[in-house]
Amino acid sequence: MPLFSWFAPLARWARALPAFLPFAAPRELLQSQALRFENRTHQVGSFVLEWAGTGWNTASLRIRHPDSPTTCWESVPGQPFLFAAEGREEVRERHGMFRVRERLLARTFVQTVEALEASPDALILRGTLRDEAWAVPYEMSFRAAGHRTLRFAGRVEHPRANRLFLRFATDPGERFFGFGEQFTYFDVRGRKLPVWVSEQGIGRGLQPLTWLLDLLAGSGGSWHTTYAPVPHFVSSRLRSLALDNSEYAAFDLQAAERAEIEVFATEVRGHIYAGRTPLDLIREHSAVAGRMRALPDWIHAGAVVGMQGGTERVRSVWRQLERLGVPIAAFWLQDWVGRRLTAFGKQLWWNWELDGEHYPMWEELLSELDAKGIRVLTYVNPFLVDVSGQKPHRRNLFQEARERGFLVRRADGEPYLLQVTTFPAGLLDLTNPEARRWMIGVLQENVLGAGASGWMADFGEGLPYDAVLASGDPKAFHNLYPVEWARLNREAIEASGRGEDAVFFTRAGFTQSPRFSTLFWLGDQLVSWDRYDGMRSAIVGLLSSGLSGFAFQHGDIGGYTTINVPLLRYRRSPELLFRWMELGAFQVVFRTHEGNLPEANHQFYSDEQSLTHFRDCARLHAAWYEYRKRLIREAAESGAPVCRHLFLHYPDDPRTWELTYEEFLIGPDLLVAPVSEAGTKRVPVYLPAGRWVHLWSGTVHDGPLDLDVAAPVGQPAVFYRAGSQVGKEMTAALDLPQPARVPPRAPDGISARD
Numbered sequence: 084m085p086l087f088s089w090f091a092p093l094a095r096w097a098r099a100l101p102a103f104l105p106f107a108a109p110r111e112l113l114q115s116q117a118l119r120f121e122n123r124t125h126q127v128g129s130f131v132l133e134w135a136g137t138g139w140n141t142a143s144l145r146i147r148h149p150d151s152p153t154t155c156w157e158s159v160p161g162q163p164f165l166f167a168a169e170g171r172e173e174v175r176e177r178h179g180m181f182r183v184r185e186r187l188l189a190r191t192f193v194q195t196v197e198a199l200e201a202s203p204d205a206l207i208l209r210g211t212l213r214d215e216a217w218a219v220p221y222e223m224s225f226r227a228a229g230h231r232t233l234r235f236a237g238r239v240e241h242p243r244a245n246r247l248f249l250r251f252a253t254d255p256g257e258r259f260f261g262f263g264e265q266f267t268y269f270d271v272r273g274r275k276l277p278v279w280v281s282e283q284g285i286g287r288g289l290q291p292l293t294w295l296l297d298l299l300a301g302s303g304g305s306w307h308t309t310y311a312p313v314p315h316f317v318s319s320r321l322r323s324l325a326l327d328n329s330e331y332a333a334f335d336l337q338a339a340e341r342a343e344i345e346v347f348a349t350e351v352r353g354h355i356y357a358g359r360t361p362l363d364l365i366r367e368h369s370a371v372a373g374r375m376r377a378l379p380d381w382i383h384a385g386a387v388v389g390m391q392g393g394t395e396r397v398r399s400v401w402r403q404l405e406r407l408g409v410p411i412a413a414f415w416l417q418d419w420v421g422r423r424l425t426a427f428g429k430q431l432w433w434n435w436e437l438d439g440e441h442y443p444m445w446e447e448l449l450s451e452l453d454a455k456g457i458r459v460l461t462y463v464n465p466f467l468v469d470v471s472g473q474k475p476h477r478r479n480l481f482q483e484a485r486e487r488g489f490l491v492r493r494a495d496g497e498p499y500l501l502q503v504t505t506f507p508a509g510l511l512d513l514t515n516p517e518a519r520r521w522m523i524g525v526l527q528e529n530v531l532g533a534g535a536s537g538w539m540a541d542f543g544e545g546l547p548y549d550a551v552l553a554s555g556d557p558k559a560f561h562n563l564y565p566v567e568w569a570r571l572n573r574e575a576i577e578a579s580g581r582g583e584d585a586v587f588f589t590r591a592g593f594t595q596s597p598r599f600s601t602l603f604w605l606g607d608q609l610v611s612w613d614r615y616d617g618m619r620s621a622i623v624g625l626l627s628s629g630l631s632g633f634a635f636q637h638g639d640i641g642g643y644t645t646i647n648v649p650l651l652r653y654r655r656s657p658e659l660l661f662r663w664m665e666l667g668a669f670q671v672v673f674r675t676h677e678g679n680l681p682e683a684n685h686q687f688y689s690d691e692q693s694l695t696h697f698r699d700c701a702r703l704h705a706a707w708y709e710y711r712k713r714l715i716r717e718a719a720e721s722g723a724p725v726c727r728h729l730f731l732h733y734p735d736d737p738r739t740w741e742l743t744y745e746e747f748l749i750g751p752d753l754l755v756a757p758v759s760e761a762g763t764k765r766v767p768v769y770l771p772a773g774r775w776v777h778l779w780s781g782t783v784h785d786g787p788l789d790l791d792v793a794a795p796v797g798q799p800a801v802f803y804r805a806g807s808q809v810g811k812e813m814t815a816a817l818d819l820p821q822p823a824r825v826p827p828r829a830p831d832g833i834s835a836r837d
Contacts, residue, residue, distance in 0.1 A: 113142055113163050114195045116210070125201045128227025130357070132206050136160055143252070148357035150231060153320050156355050157252045159341045163194030165351075167212045167219040167239045168246035172331075172347065177301035178502060179282035179545040180308065183331060189243065191219060212239065219244050231357040231367050238350040247351045248343055255339040257320045258740050260730060261630035262334070263313030263592070264605070266620040267306040269627055269728060269743045271336060278312045278332040280544045280562050280591055283606055285644055289615035292651065304616070309624075310544050310606050311565070311592035313631040314344075314353070315368055319730070319740055323364040325371070325594065327352040329562040347558065361630070361731045362723055369632040369722025373598020377719040378635060378671070381458060382537070382586045382602070383711055385410035386701040387674035389639075391418040391429065391681060394442050400688050401452075407698045410705050414452065415674065416442070417462035417539060421474060425505045428645065428679030433468040433508060434480050436529045449534045458536035460586070463526065465542060465568050466501070466508040480525065481509055489518035492551040499550055510545065513567040514560065515553035519574075526575035536585055539604070543568040543591030565591035569599035588637075588672075597632040597722070602672060605638035610645050610655040610678060612761055614744065617642065618663055619759045622744035625670065629724025629731075635715070636726065639676035640667040640687075647683040655684035657693065658761060658796075664700040665799040666757045669749055671711065671725045673704040699797055706816040707753065710809035714750045725749060733771045736787070742769070746800075752807035756792065756800040766800050768792045774805035778813060781820035 124133040129148060136142040140161040145154050158164035168190040175182045191212035200207040205226045212219040219241040228234040237247060258270045265271065266283060284304015286293030293303035314332050315325035326332055331347040344351070356367040388404070388411060390397050397414055404411060421438030422429050432438070437445060449459055467481040467490070484490050490498040490509040500507040512518050530538055543565030550557040569589050576585040588602035596603075605624045611617035621638045628636050641660045646653040655678060664687070667673050675697075678684045687697040714725045723731075727748040729739040746756035746768060754775060756768045770786035777784070777792070778801040784790065792800040803810035805822060814821060 111162050111192045112194070113158070113161055114193060115142070116195050116197045125206045126203065127206050127225055127233065128204060129230050130155070130225075130227065130233045130355075132225060146225070146233065146355060148231065150359055150363070151321065151357040152359060153322065155233070155322060155357050156324065159250060159252045162250065162341075163192070163212070164250050165194055165212060165221055165223055165237050166248035166250065167191045167221070167241065167244040167349075168248065169243045170246045170347070174548040175301075176545075176547055178504070179542075180284055180302045180304065181279055181281045181548070182301075183277065183279065187246070189214065189216060190246075190248075191217070194221075217241070217243060228354060229367070229370070231363070232371060233355045233357075234353075235355060236350060236352045240349070244349055246345060246347060247349060248345050249351050250341055250343045253318075253336075253338075253340060253342050254320055257318050257322075259316045259318050259334075259336050259342075260728070261313070261316040261627060263315070263631045264309050264311035264603075264624045264628040264633065265307070266309060266624045266627075267615065269623055270740060271334075273337055274307075275333055275335045275337055276307055278314045278326075278334065278562075280310065280312060280565060280593060281308050282544055283310055283616070284308045285607075285609065285616065285646075287616040287620070289609070289611075289613050289617075292609075292646075292653075293615075295651070306615075310590045311596065311603070311628060311633070312562075313372075313592075313594050315372075315594065315631045317361050317364050317630050319734065319737075321358065321361065321364065321734060323356040323358070323368060325354050325356070325368055327354070327594070329593065330559050331562075361734050362721070365630060365632065365723060365731075366721045369597065369634075372594050372632050374632065374719060374722045375597045375600065375634045377715050378602065379584050379586065380712065381412055381456075381584075383412065383672050383704075383715075384708065385412035385673075385705065386697070387413045387415050387460065387672055389415045389417070389675040389677055391416070391422065391677055393418075394444055394448050397448065398451075403688060403694055404698075407694055409698045409701050411455075411457050411701075413458040413460050413536065415460040415462075415539070419461045419533070419535075423474075423506075429681065430504065430679070431462065432470060432474050433464065433466050434470045434474070434476055434478075435463050435525055436477055436480075437533050438474075440475065446534070459534060461530055461533070461535045461538045463530060463538050463540060465511040465513070465522075466503065467511065468506060468508045484509065484511065484518070484521070487517070487521070488553075489515060489521060491546065494549070494551055496551075499547055501545055501547070512553050513564060513571065514555050518553070519571055522571060523575045523578060526572065527579050531576070531579050531581060531585065536581075537601075538587050540568065540572045540587040540589045540600075543589065562593045565589065566593050566595045566599065569596050573599040573601070592633065594631075597634065601635075603628065603633050603636045604674075605636065607643040608638065609653055610642035610659065610684060611653055612659060612759060616644075618659065618666070619744040622666070622747070622757065622759065625726050626728040626747055629727060632722050634718035634722060634724045635671045636724065637670040637672040637674060638667070639678075640664055640674060641676060641678065641684065643676055643678050645678045645680040645683050647680055654680075656761075657685045657689070660685050660687065660693065661696050661796050662758045662799075664697060665703075665797075666759075668700040668703040668799075669707075669726070669753070669755045669757075669801075671715070673701060696797065703817070706813045707749070707809055709812055710750065710753070717750075727751075729754075729769075729771055736771055738769055738787070739771065745769075750809070752804040752809050754802040756794070758794050758799060764793065764795050766792055766794050768800050768802075770802065775802040776805050776810060776822050777802055778817075779819060781814075781823040783822050
């Protein structure tokens with residue numbers, strides 16, 4: 084065979100190869116036609132957009148703002164910042180877990196800028212994205228959306244294009260934080276992060292558990308699976324960007340000098356923020372996405388006691404707590420609808436009405452609790468289960484919804500029944516206005532009407548990729564489903580006149596969830612210490628979500644997922660529960676959970692020592708009540724989270740960039756280093772710049788400083804800023820020593836940044 088016969092297909096393969104590479108191919112070019120890149124600047128609102136460089140190999144678009152210490156955004160010199168592609172994805176779902184596999188069939192590699200339209204409030208670029216095989220017209224616009232917010236949108240029109248990529252320059256040492264609720268890494272630099280609402284999975288990399296769960300149920304999870312991802316970051320260089328897209332997206336942060344965002348859409352939309360500090364950037368993002376409203380005082384004035392078992396069981400535990408003088412805000416009774424036994428443990432009947440047999444004398448119980456200032460919370464989710472022939476009921480909500488066409492459907496028009504652990508359930512179609520009104524009525528009549536002051540609004544992450552909805556595209560609505568679920572719950576309490584008093588807490592979420600949710604919780608952690616799916620992962624989720632506006636976040640004390648089978652046992656130990664109580668004492672809400680197998684777990688009521696420790700931690704939580712109220716008001720005004728990663732106040736201190744679960748701040752004035760390892764009675768603590776007082780001893784330290792701190796059970800490593808109001812309040816409430824000594828003041832210039 085002649086040599087050229089081999090060369091032709093080889094050349095075609097070589098030309099196609101760049102379409103499957105994640106980053107720059109040698110022929111990627113940013114070109115200009117009828118436009119010169121001669122350091123032209125354009126004022127768009129308060130932002131300055133400038134072309135830097137004079138040729139195709141050096142030209143870049145830079146975005147600056149006078150309030151930002153660095154360039155807000157910059158394209159890679161000489162390289163396109165917008166790419167179009169044709170792709171094909173394969174999406175598999177099991178038990179709310181999604182696996183997305185993608186193949187790129189073609190991708191552009193040359194971007195031309197052919198026209199520019201400038202005005203005081205906008206800059207619009209037009210041109211072509213091309214490869215040898217196709218040419219795709221595009222438009223890229225930048226518009227002022229506020230003093231420190233710039234809106235961008237890139238769009239293409241081509242029958243083959245169904246993907247867009249946005250590329251931008253990064254510094255080699257730049258770190259990337261945020262992305263909603265991330266459980267494994269606080270800094271995701273060096274990784275490719277999908278943004279897709281999903282069950283978090285069981286194990287999430289903890290072996291052999293993850294492997295077994297994937298094998299048996301496809302639900303082991305991985306480092307990036309999360310209930311509440313958000314396409315938004317804050318970097319160590321104080322750059323911040325958020326997408327408005329709800330379609331599947333992925334942030335590729337693997338390269339040293341550039342990053343790339345892919346969206347499964349023909350338009351990429353979002354915002355670029357400017358600010359002097361991380362809290363400035365959170366303020367700007369939360370102004371766009373929506374801020375959480377201040378919590379009512381009652382929900383965080385005492386412990387929220389998670390209980391199951393019926394009326395007499397609640398009374399029995401309540402008597403023990405009363406005897407010890409435990410401050411109680413509410414009893415959370417998730418089994419108010421009745422319990423069912425499945426292979427996963429004790430679960431609920433998802434037919435949202437009171438089970439009077441399981442909770443006899445319900446009204447009397449609520450009246451007794453109310454007389455002591457104690458509320459009752461319940462549980463709901465957007466699934467419905469057919470209870471015909473299985474359970475006594477007043478209304479069969481599944482049948483009502485099915486007959487009226489209120490459930491998500493398959494292509495054949497039948498309800499899309501999803502397997503939840505061992506039973507099928509129908510999912511409410513939140514794109515159907517009539518279905519929404521019907522469900523709001525259910526919440527008002529059956530939940531609020533039953534005397535509840537709030538509820539866990541569970542799930543929201545399981546809308547199938549191939550579902551049929553009353554309106555809209557399920558691929559774009561999937562990430563929006565938990566937002567609309569939270570909106571529905573908010574509408575129910577506001578329509579009842581309880582908008583400022585009732586509280587519901589959600590686990591699934593997306594960009595605008597803080598606008599509607601009253602409170603978040605971290606979902607279903609394993610009853611273990613590990614960083615994959617245990618206590619440590621809960622701390623990472625607590626801190627990462629705060630950067631995207633999830634200001635009021637908390638977790639199940641002791642974890643939830645319990646596994647009690649031979650050779651694979653994860654059961655809550657007394658030590659784990661005690662340390663998780665100490666962690667819970669420094670979250671916005673102090674709430675317990677018995678777990679899916681209550682009898683296999685150690686509980687706060689298991690013995691006198693556990694009850695006493697529970698009381699002490701509830702009192703520790705109460706000791707910073709006034710400070711918590713101040714932080715809650717601040718969050719409603721600025722989006723700043725109650726629990727904060729140290730980076731938020733010390734962005735110039737690279738030591739803080741390395742922290743994940745080891746320690747965190749509450750506001751600017753409390754620092755907590757929780758014990759998150761079995762058998763540990765001392766913890767290493769990094770005190771940042773400032774003067775810090777050890778809560779239990781009153782010893783004063785000047786930071787920055789590394790310490791090895793004693794942390795026996797009952798005395799977690801806690802420090803307060805010297806002279807702070809919260810320090811005075813906590814030492815008085817707990818009858819603790821005042822600062823024991825006052826060393827010379829630290830040099831100027833090392834105090835915390837606000």
